[in-house]
């Protein structure tokens with residue numbers, strides 16, 4: 531479970547200071563698939579970055595299960611991220627000179643597991659995303675949708691409890707977007723991994739269980755989970 535209490539975050543200082551998050555509070559249950567929507571500049575990316583420990587909050591609390599993310603030092607935060615979180619980005623962020631298999635192995639190797647274990651977990655993850663026959667392909671030899679599948683395999687290979695996705699369909703055509711969102715929904719259900727997706731795409735939001743709406747640094751909708759709001763496409 532993710533619990534967020536009275537988060538505040540300001541970017542910049544003095545006259546250039548922008549209050550990107552103002553008293554943001556909500557919770558997300560284990561196994562939920564949630565989208566975050568809102569106008570450009572409303573604070574979505576800032577929220578995802580502080581939740582995932584990429585950036586720090588000024589005040590407030592972020593709990594993931596029993597761990598206070600806001601209270602971890604940099605070393606503990608990096609360890610927690612490697613062990614419990616997966617990341618998916620709009621631009622895939624794959625390493626161009628590594629194959630699909632090697633890309634998916636990176637986070638597992640980074641947390642100190644053996645090459646053999648990393649290979650097994652990465653291969654299994656690539657099979658789950660339908661790329662079991664493309665293990666040796668480089669990113670340049672795959673389509674956009676396939677590259678995003680490799681990124682998803684990399685995110686799930688370490689069996690994280692939560693996956694953060696920032697505009698995961700932003701670079702894809704309608705058909706590939708639908709496939710990626712269907713895949714995330716399937717993985718959410720089969721692995722019981724919590725998935726939090728920042729998106730501008732109403733079709734992506736429709737496929738999630740709940741949409742947290744942001745406006746001018748505040749959460750203005752979707753704080754509470756409605757009973758019966760599950761609506762996987």
Ligand SMILES: Nc1ncnc2c1ncn2[C@@H]1O[C@H](COP(=O)(O)OP(=O)(O)OP(=O)(O)O)[C@@H](O)[C@H]1O
Nearest residue numbers: 541542548550568569570571572573574575576577
């Ligand atoms: N590093 C930064 N320095 C200064 N201001 C920033 C920085 N990052 C974000 N901001 C400001 O904080 C506010 C929230 O930005 P954020 O990127 O979180 O919004 P967003 O909802 O993700 O927008 P978009 O949909 O355009 O990506 C905006 O006013 C933005 O200009």
